[in-house]
Each structure stands twice: as C-alpha cells, then as structure tokens.
Amino acid sequence: MYHSLLDKTSKILIEGFENYFRNFKELTSYTPRHFREKDWRAMKENHRKRLMLYKDQVFTTKSILYDLLKEKVADYDFWKKAKLAYILLSKERKDKELAETFFNSVIRKLYPDLAINEELMFVHEGFNSCEIYPNDNLYFTYPANWGLQKIIRSIIADFDFEAPYLNKEADIQFLVKAIREVILSRYTTTDETVTQVLKSVFYRNKAAYLIGRTYVGGKWMPFIIPFLNGPNGVYVDTLIFDPKIMAHLFSFTRSYFMVDVEIPSQMVAFLNSVITHKQVHELYNAIGFNKHGKTEFYRDFLNHLDHSEDQFVLAEGIKGMVMTVFTLPSYNIVFKMIKDYFDPPKTMTRQEVRNKYKMVGQHDRVGRMADTHEFEEFHLPLDRIHPNLMQELRSTVNSHLEIRNNELIIKHLYTERKMIPLNMYLEQCSLEEAKSAVEEYGDAILQLAKANIFPGDMMTKNFGVTRQKRIVFYDYDEIEFLTDMNFRWKPKPETFEQIYAFEPWYEIRPNDVFPEDFKKFMIGRQDVKSHFIEYHQNLFNPDYWTSIQNRIKNGEWIHALPYPNKIRFRPEEEV
Structure with missing residues (x-):
C-alpha cells in the first residue's frame, strides 16, 4: 500500500508537469x-493564457495529491521517498530541470510551512547538471562557400511566414549590404566560417525575430533579424549586431518571447553563446519558463551567499510609503517587502498591492517596467542582516518576519533588478547625462501609456537607471490602466474667490488627472527642467493623453520597438 501510494504520487506529479508543458507548447x-x-488581440490573449498555465497546473496537481495523501501530506519520510521515485521517472527527460522545478512548486504548496529543503526538494540541480543534447533540429546551417547572396536568400526561404511580403528582394539586399558593412569589412571568411540560425522563431508583440551567429575571425558573431507584418506585408526591419541592443531584447523589462522550445537547456545554451550579457535564469525567463528562471535565480543567489561576506542593508534612495526595500551590496538585486502599515496618504490594502504586481507580471512591460519574482518563506542568514536593517524591518514589516535556527525567515517578498533611483542619478550626473536621462524618463512614461499603463506616482524616485542608462519604472502600487483614467484641462478661475482659493474649487473625481500639473513635480533639477518641459510638451497636454486612450479603446495595439529607429532599413511611411 505504501509503495502504491508513492508510485501514484510520483506519477500524478509527472503527469501534472507533462500536462503543463504540453499546454505551454500548444499555446505557443x-x-x-x-x-x-x-x-x-489573439496574440495578447494567448500570451496572457500561457502566463497563467503554470500556477493553474500546480494548483490542480496540489488538489489531487491533497485528496490522495490526506495525513501523509506532512510526512517527511514519505516525501523523501517520493522525491527518489520522481527522480526515477524524470531522469531521462530532456526537460528534467523544468520537471524538477514543478516538483518543488507542488510540494511547497502541499507541505505545511515548508522552507527550502535539500532532502525534499531539488535545490542545487538545474541547468548545469543537464546534458546539452546533440540535436540537428536546433538550427539551420549555412556554409560560407555558398556566398553571401545565396546564404541570405536561403535564410529568407527557410523562414517563410506564409504571408505576403512587402518587398522580399529589397529585404535580401538590405541584409547583404548590412553584413558587408559590419562583418565583411572587418573579417575575411575562411573554410571554418559558418552561419547558424535557430529554427525556432522568437515572437513578441507584433514582431518575429530570427536569432543566429556566424563563426568568423576566430569567434562567434551573433545577430538578430527582426521581421514585422505591416499593412503592406511582411518585411525585414533591420539587422542587429550591437550586443547592447541584443541584450535589451532579452531584458528583464521585456515580456517573454513566444518561441517553440523542444529542449529548454539546449535552447538556453545556444542563447548563452549569443546573448553573452545575460545569466542563465534571465534566458529561461525570456523564453517563457519564468518559474524555472526563478529557480535558477535562487540557485545563483545561494551560490553568491556562499562566496560573499557583506551584510544586507537598506537600499539607497527615499524610503517608500508602501514597500521596505533592502539589498546585498555585492549582489545586483533588491528585495521588496509590503509594509504592515502604509504612510498617509496611501490607503490601499496589502492585497491590492499584490494585485498590482500581478497585473505587471501579466502585462506587456514594453522595456519600461522591471520584472519581479515573488517568494514565500525566504530564508536569510541572521548574521548577515545589518542591525540598522533589522531595526527597520522590525518597525515596518514585523508581521512578515520569523527568526528560527539563526535564520531570518521572510514570509513574503519580491526580488527585482537593482537600479540607481533616477532622483539620485540626477543629483550626481553631468548636464548632458541629465538631459539624456530626462528625455528617457518622459519616453518611458509615454511608452507605458501606449501599452495602456498609467504609472500613477510619476516622481523620479519611482524610476530607476539601468547599466545601459535606460529609465525603468519600478514602483507599482499606484499603476492603473490608462483607459480607466480621465485626463482633464484645469478649469480657468473666473471669480475672486476661485482665483485665491486655498483648495481646488472644482470637483475632482478619483481617476481625474490634470497633466498641466506634471510640470510642478516631475523634474527637480533646475538646469534640465526647461529642457524636459520643451522636449516632452505632449506630457502636459490632456488632449494628447486622451488621443492615446482613444487609439487603445478602438482596438489598436501600439507597438514599441525594442531598438532605435535610426537602425531601421526603411522609414515608417514606407511600410
């Protein structure tokens, strides 16, 4: 009976994972x-459905096992054996690292108050322990002796989108010209020169991306070819060689790609050779396996803890009214906790804040909102917590804390990429850097608006500066859908009482927004304030905001390109 229960448990778990992965591939x-x-519209809805798959399947599997196991749910010895049984079922799988993460997710939901436990869970396994299987189906190969024209024509032929082209011959010549200018002007091809392009197309929003690499000059030269499908047909928009732009395409501020993946570890290994600035967990996130990306991130974090000695401290910047934020100085992550009580004028509940973070996770982040991972029962070594941080945690988030066995146990937190708060950056940067930053700041707000996101609190302290000097929004407790807001011109006072009134004399409803007032608070640095106001005049015009609303309400999906307009092959009016 005992072994029968073990067998049933491991089979239910593996079937749950298989069902998730099968549905993931089907939606993709x-x-x-x-x-x-x-x-x-269907593209957006399909992406949203795929994001919800994992959590739904974990819940279903947990419910089945809960009914089956009853009092065995909290049997430590049973779960040790269940893990061994699961290993036997999954060890030959080519996606076993994902299967292991699924097991972890289910047991964390089933077993009461389970912390990270190496005996019961897969803690240190993962990508590096997975064989990178040989697979001829991963990419197309194009030898250099074919000649550049034939290679490009073959690539275009191999990726037939089954849709009319705008001008296929022009696309071919654009690509040939770009390769001659960037690669062949610097390197000479040899017998070893070869080009490889992943067979899977990376789709996101309104674009399709081919990802490849060419071995030339004794090294791999990566490239990305974006395709768009415009009013007059499919066309190649540009050819990307710049590693910074490629890294941005896979940024933590971007939505996950919809890409057919047969062997996840193999896909990640290829991408790791092309997008060299990204860590393994970021690449799993990028191809849609964000739950396993979270697992790989946690493994990286544990490894960093073992090889560092600094203490966790409060994060730099102005303290938030809703979140307490701390960091480990040697690690490029911040940890965010929802406070027990919010400072006025904040009136929301903790659950409402969690809902805002969930909203961001399911929305197109357009390169302007940071991705987060949500953790429960997060353990930190007590001796690594700086006394000042402990004092702050006790005074702001005490209900989330527990101390046990020389560990600080945090019941709930979010992790997010560390950035320099924009207000701090503006205090220390040069005038030219400040001008560029405030331009980016306004661009970020307007790009979010076109994705139907109104940030709410647009103070510079709520935006961060990345290593590439890109401005990203990271404070989500007041975000709303843009279409729910009411943008108004301020009524003009007509009487003496109205002119000198201490408070607004006109009615203001909860979702009313007066863009004219943005000028008062958006930029505090005086030597760039006028430049910002002149550069982003539309920000202060209610009619402009309303025009974006109307486009969204009429069903338009306003696409934000993740690369500069200046590198595009054609001007917008020609496509």
Missing part, C-alpha cells in the same frame, strides 16, 4: 498564425 504553437494574420 498558435503564435505563427496570429503573426501571419495580424491578429494582435
């Missing part, structure tokens, strides 16, 4: 049709 498989038919 619809994407080429959506791109071909320019069905952007």
Whole structure:
C-alpha cells in the first residue's frame, strides 16, 4: 500500500508537469498564425493564457495529491521517498530541470510551512547538471562557400511566414549590404566560417525575430533579424549586431518571447553563446519558463551567499510609503517587502498591492517596467542582516518576519533588478547625462501609456537607471490602466474667490488627472527642467493623453520597438 501510494504520487506529479508543458507548447504553437494574420488581440490573449498555465497546473496537481495523501501530506519520510521515485521517472527527460522545478512548486504548496529543503526538494540541480543534447533540429546551417547572396536568400526561404511580403528582394539586399558593412569589412571568411540560425522563431508583440551567429575571425558573431507584418506585408526591419541592443531584447523589462522550445537547456545554451550579457535564469525567463528562471535565480543567489561576506542593508534612495526595500551590496538585486502599515496618504490594502504586481507580471512591460519574482518563506542568514536593517524591518514589516535556527525567515517578498533611483542619478550626473536621462524618463512614461499603463506616482524616485542608462519604472502600487483614467484641462478661475482659493474649487473625481500639473513635480533639477518641459510638451497636454486612450479603446495595439529607429532599413511611411 505504501509503495502504491508513492508510485501514484510520483506519477500524478509527472503527469501534472507533462500536462503543463504540453499546454505551454500548444499555446505557443498558435503564435505563427496570429503573426501571419495580424491578429494582435489573439496574440495578447494567448500570451496572457500561457502566463497563467503554470500556477493553474500546480494548483490542480496540489488538489489531487491533497485528496490522495490526506495525513501523509506532512510526512517527511514519505516525501523523501517520493522525491527518489520522481527522480526515477524524470531522469531521462530532456526537460528534467523544468520537471524538477514543478516538483518543488507542488510540494511547497502541499507541505505545511515548508522552507527550502535539500532532502525534499531539488535545490542545487538545474541547468548545469543537464546534458546539452546533440540535436540537428536546433538550427539551420549555412556554409560560407555558398556566398553571401545565396546564404541570405536561403535564410529568407527557410523562414517563410506564409504571408505576403512587402518587398522580399529589397529585404535580401538590405541584409547583404548590412553584413558587408559590419562583418565583411572587418573579417575575411575562411573554410571554418559558418552561419547558424535557430529554427525556432522568437515572437513578441507584433514582431518575429530570427536569432543566429556566424563563426568568423576566430569567434562567434551573433545577430538578430527582426521581421514585422505591416499593412503592406511582411518585411525585414533591420539587422542587429550591437550586443547592447541584443541584450535589451532579452531584458528583464521585456515580456517573454513566444518561441517553440523542444529542449529548454539546449535552447538556453545556444542563447548563452549569443546573448553573452545575460545569466542563465534571465534566458529561461525570456523564453517563457519564468518559474524555472526563478529557480535558477535562487540557485545563483545561494551560490553568491556562499562566496560573499557583506551584510544586507537598506537600499539607497527615499524610503517608500508602501514597500521596505533592502539589498546585498555585492549582489545586483533588491528585495521588496509590503509594509504592515502604509504612510498617509496611501490607503490601499496589502492585497491590492499584490494585485498590482500581478497585473505587471501579466502585462506587456514594453522595456519600461522591471520584472519581479515573488517568494514565500525566504530564508536569510541572521548574521548577515545589518542591525540598522533589522531595526527597520522590525518597525515596518514585523508581521512578515520569523527568526528560527539563526535564520531570518521572510514570509513574503519580491526580488527585482537593482537600479540607481533616477532622483539620485540626477543629483550626481553631468548636464548632458541629465538631459539624456530626462528625455528617457518622459519616453518611458509615454511608452507605458501606449501599452495602456498609467504609472500613477510619476516622481523620479519611482524610476530607476539601468547599466545601459535606460529609465525603468519600478514602483507599482499606484499603476492603473490608462483607459480607466480621465485626463482633464484645469478649469480657468473666473471669480475672486476661485482665483485665491486655498483648495481646488472644482470637483475632482478619483481617476481625474490634470497633466498641466506634471510640470510642478516631475523634474527637480533646475538646469534640465526647461529642457524636459520643451522636449516632452505632449506630457502636459490632456488632449494628447486622451488621443492615446482613444487609439487603445478602438482596438489598436501600439507597438514599441525594442531598438532605435535610426537602425531601421526603411522609414515608417514606407511600410
């Protein structure tokens, strides 16, 4: 009976994972049709459904096991054996690292108050322990002796989107010209020169991306080819060689790609050789396996803890009214906790804040909102907590804390990429850097607006500066859908009482916004304030905000390109 229960448990777990992965692949498989038919509404809905798959499958599997196991749910010895049984079922799988993460997710939901436990869970396994399987189906190969024209024509032929082209011959010549200018002007091809392009197309929003690499000059030269499907057909938009732009395409501020993945570790290994600035957990996130990305991040964090000695401290910047934020100075992450009580004028509940973070996780982040990972029962070594931080935690988030066995146990937190708060950056940067930053700041707000996001609190302290000097929004407790807001011109006072009134004399409803007032608080640095106001005049015009609202309400999906307009092959009016 005992062994029968073990067998049933391990089989239910592996079947739960298989069901998740099968549905993941099925939803992903619809994407080429959506791109071909320019069905952007279906594309967005399909992406949202795929994001919800994992949590739904974990819940279903947990419920089945809870009914089966009853009092065995909290049997430590049983779960040790269940893990061994699961290893036997999953050890030959080519996606076993994902299967292990699924096991971890289910047991964390089932077993009461379970912390990270190496005996019961897969803690240190993962990507590096997975064989990178040989697979001829991973990429197309194009030898240099074919000649550049034939290689480019073959690539275009191999990726037929089954849709009319704007001008295929022009696309071919654009690509040939770009390669001659960037690669062949610097390197000479040899017998070893070869080009490889992943067979899987990376879809996101309204774009389709080919990802490849060319071995030339004794090293791999990566490249990305974006395709768009415009009013007059499919076209190649540009050819990307710049590693910074490629890294941005895979940024933590971008939504996950819809890409067909047969062997996840193999796909990540290829990407790791191309997008060299990204860590393994970021690449798993990028191809849609964000739960395993979270697992790989946690493993990286544990490894860093073992090889560092600094203490966790409060993060730099102005303290938030809703979140307590701390960091480990040697690690590029901040840890965010929802406070027990919010400072006035904040009136929301903790659950409302969690809902805002969930909203961001399911929305197109357009390169302007930071991705987060949510953790429960997060353990930190007590001796690594600086006394000043402990004092702050006790005074702001005490209900989330527990101390046990020389560990600080945090019941709930978010992790997010560390950035320099924009207000701090503006205090120390040069005038030219400040001008560039405030331009980016306004661009970020307007790009979020076009993605139907109104940030709410647009103070510079709520935006961060990345290593590439990109401005990113990271404070989500007041975000709303843009279409829910009411943008108004301020009424003009007509009487003496109205002119000298201490408070607004006109009615203000909860979602009313007066963009004219943005000028008062958006930029505090005086030597760039006028430049900001002149550069972003539309920000202060209610009619402009309303025009974006109307476009969204009319069903338009406003696409934000993740690369500069200046590198595009054609001007917008020609496509």
